[in-house]
Amino acid sequence: MKRALPFLMLGLAVSSPAFAAEGKSLYTANCMACHGVDADGKGPAAMALDPKPTDFTAPAFWDGKENKELKKIIKTGKPGTPMAPFPQLSDDDVTALIAYLRTFQPQQ
Numbered sequence: 001m002k003r004a005l006p007f008l009m010l011g012l013a014v015s016s017p018a019f020a021a022e023g024k025s026l027y028t029a030n031c032m033a034c035h036g037v038d039a040d041g042k043g044p045a046a047m048a049l050d051p052k053p054t055d056f057t058a059p060a061f062w063d064g065k066e067n068k069e070l071k072k073i074i075k076t077g078k079p080g081t082p083m084a085p086f087p088q089l090s091d092d093d094v095t096a097l098i099a100y101l102r103t104f105q106p107q108q
């Protein structure tokens, strides 16, 4: 029982608003130019891009989407699109980013 506690606390931290706040600052620095301040895919650079950056407020985007798919795309990019790879982000950074992106997921 004693050993389970740190893992429990880590689990709480991952879903906490503080973790999403960390994701927000990473998002602002790395993603906002394309994906937009409201995560709706309408960043200042979006106009010039084809396909357009993903709108994270769209219910259809989240349909069945798993964190591990998102993690892979953030780390390695999306071939054939302007979605760049971000290999310099740590696993914790990517988890925080996903927690932040999920704050835009429409509730069913």
Ligand code: HEC
Binding pocket: 026, 027, 030, 031, 032, 033, 034, 035, 045, 049, 050, 051, 052, 053, 054, 070, 073, 074, 078, 081, 082, 083, 084, 086, 097
């Ligand atoms: C240069 C512009 C640009 C930047 C910077 C950028 N993206 Fe993207 N992103 C795109 C485009 C374009 C797509 C592709 C949309 C499509 O496939 O229709 C995309 C797609 C995605 C997808 C969805 C992939 C899918 O189809 O499942 C995720 C998740 C994502 N980006 C996350 C991020 C994150 C997190 C960051 C910052 C670390 C970021 N992006 C930075 C342009 C960008």
